[in-house]
Amino acid sequence: MLLLRTVGFAKVVLLPEKLGIVLSFALFFTAHDFDLLSIVYLAVNFMFFSLNSAEMLVNLSIPWVIIGHSERRALLNESNEFVGDKVAYALSQGLKVIACIGETLEERESGSTMAVVAAQTKAIAGKVTNWDNVVLAYEPVWAIGTGKVATPAQAQEVHCELRKWLHENVGGDIAASTRIIYGGSVNGANCKELAAQPDVDGFLVGGASLKPEFVDIIKAATVKKN
Numbered sequence: 001m002l003l004l005r006t007v008g009f010a011k012v013v014l015l016p017e018k019l020g021i022v023l024s025f026a027l028f029f030t031a032h033d034f035d036l037l038s039i040v041y042l043a044v045n046f047m048f049f050s051l052n053s054a055e056m057l058v059n060l061s062i063p064w065v066i067i068g069h070s071e072r073r074a075l076l077n078e079s080n081e082f083v084g085d086k087v088a089y090a091l092s093q094g095l096k097v098i099a100c101i102g103e104t105l106e107e108r109e110s111g112s113t114m115a116v117v118a119a120q121t122k123a124i125a126g127k128v129t130n131w132d133n134v135v136l137a138y139e140p141v142w143a144i145g146t147g148k149v150a151t152p153a154q155a156q157e158v159h160c161e162l163r164k165w166l167h168e169n170v171g172g173d174i175a176a177s178t179r180i181i182y183g184g185s186v187n188g189a190n191c192k193e194l195a196a197q198p199d200v201d202g203f204l205v206g207g208a209s210l211k212p213e214f215v216d217i218i219k220a221a222t223v224k225k226n
Ligand SMILES: O=C(CO)COP(=O)(O)O
Pocket: 069, 139, 143, 144, 145, 146, 147, 183, 184, 185, 186, 204, 205, 206, 207, 208
């Protein structure tokens, strides 16, 4: 996560992937006559050493980190417990965490959505010391990068249950103040209806963040105020 901007009505966190982070720094350095070839070499090195170290993010003044993304859970076998441990460590280093949870299509079709996201949330909640620094991102795996967005009703149902879970297991104040955002094929066309749901507090946007419609998605933050 490189940048946090508050644009009056919305907080916008930009989260370039690793090479994007390096190239963002490259843009900065080239403006100061830094040698671009060195930057490319630096980029390769950064990829090799990985930018996932909490300490490196802190050193680079990068305040936010995504933990528990379904790609890492699936491809790197990150368990709920491991995700919880990473959340604890990131928080202990002073980072702010966007913690992802979400069910696969099979889990949804078998009716276990809530059990799955509750177990994922429990593993995270057990390790959180300061909820001010945590955002929960509900990202149904079947909706990520597929163009198959959850309906507003589906998103609201899970967000509402998650808030209830927080209320019962963590506390009423935390349940009320914790931001629960939705991710999975959010775009300029569907963002307003999703943002209007009472328990949807924002979005984690992938593909559409690279397009002009990202501006419309940011503006959807005003939907509930109007
Ligand atoms: O999780 C996401 C990005 O990591 C969401 O991606 P999309 O908005 O492209 O579905």
